[in-house]
Amino acid sequence: MLRWLIGGGREPQGLAEKSPLQTIGEEQTQNPYTELLVLKAHHDIVRFLVQLDDYRFASAGDDGIVVVWNAQTGEKLLELNGHTQKITAIITFPSLESCEEKNQLILTASADRTVIVWDGDTTRQVQRISCFQSTVKCLTVLQRLDVWLSGGNDLCVWNRKLDLLCKTSHLSDTGKKHQGISALVEIPKNCVVAAVGKELIIFRLVAPTEGSLEWDILEVKRLLDHQDNILSLINVNDLSFVTGSHVGELIIWDALDWTMQAYERNFWDPSPQLDTQQEIKLCQKSNDISIHHFTCDEENVFAAVGRGLYVYSLQMKRVIACQKTAHDSNVLHVARLPNRQLISCSEDGSVRIWELREKQQLAAEPVPTGFFNMWGFGRVSKQASQPVKKQQENATSCSLELIGDLIGHSSSVEMFLYFEDHGLVTCSADHLIILWKNGERESGLRSLRLFQKLEENGDLYLAV
16 A cells, blocks of 8 residues: 555565564555655654644654654754754653743753753753763653653752752662663652662652752652563553563552552463473563553553563453564554554564454353463463353453554654644654655645635636
8 A cells, every 4th residue: 555655565574474474455444644755854763753732743863963843744844953962862841831931841861961951932952951970861741840850870850940959869770780760750749750770769759848948859669579671661540650671571550559550471372382481481582572662541551562562451450452473573662543543663664553453252262371371470270271261251352453554664663653633753763754644634635725725816716
């Protein structure tokens, strides 16, 4: 469907032709993205995309440049130059709703050990902060407190005026040096959770009071349940957050008391011939089960695990759907679209659209008891599997069906943005950004503009 636009389909990579990769024909009837615009401005890997408003987005990457684009037309609006090395994080800092003057800031961190604050409207450089002793790897905004945080080898708290309010001492997980913070999210009670190596550290922010005019940040707890480095950390809702590790551990946490709500580890289907944990470990590469990214809705957590996609039900506390080989290479980013659809991008250069469909599990179909067992590993005995099978005979499970395959990039697709009215934006290691458009919608808009132009010139009435 789209392949003719860019000169051919995706070539198999390595032994990919032997993998059970789901494919789709040229006639992708459920795929709306039939037109594309290729945007060129960067000179190195484009790693980040951030939405600025309903029609603008910014891109950033290893060339140290930030580019602002029009999401409808693909027009390059502005180029922001200030960093001397690759950009490591980018976020927006909206103004408070109570503030009359709406002034959105753009914050960018770089390997040059600086953070630059830009005016989101004029895009002028407001200030350059260069007091960091290490690279800032993540940025987050606490909108309610009107502050923002930078995470690297220490955690710093800043206000909108760019005053440093407080900071922690050097951070690393137990027994490791120079690990630093790799991810940050806000949780209730003026707290944040930071991923440092394989540990989670809970910090509490203490705002000024009548008794004390100064801010403070206190370490209140360390969670040591992960066995390897934490790669993914997001909020599920106001009451819980989820983490994923390099060795495929998915943990749901209570955001109020910081206890573990659920644990999932078995992100593969052990072969019947392999009866021991050691044999299963030997047949798996750790990279095949690394959890690179999460997204979620009210019911499910969607996880990018190795080359696969997994749907984990928060209510049932188990995986309800999966595509173990969704792509030829590691899945780097996943997001939920309307109408029970999911989109994923990969190191293999592809972007794929999936639909989550319910299916009735047949009573005669054996339940894979060795697959995704909660709190367990490997196969269980035949006797132990009977109650599970009986319980799930009439249960509804789901499947992920491929409905779209967007082939346009020639290298790893790092992430994407979804605009309800303007389409899909992807960025890649090929230095390009592609704006994927709903062909039917764009055709209708072109026809509408043509009629409007004819009406303005009076040609429409002459034609009638």
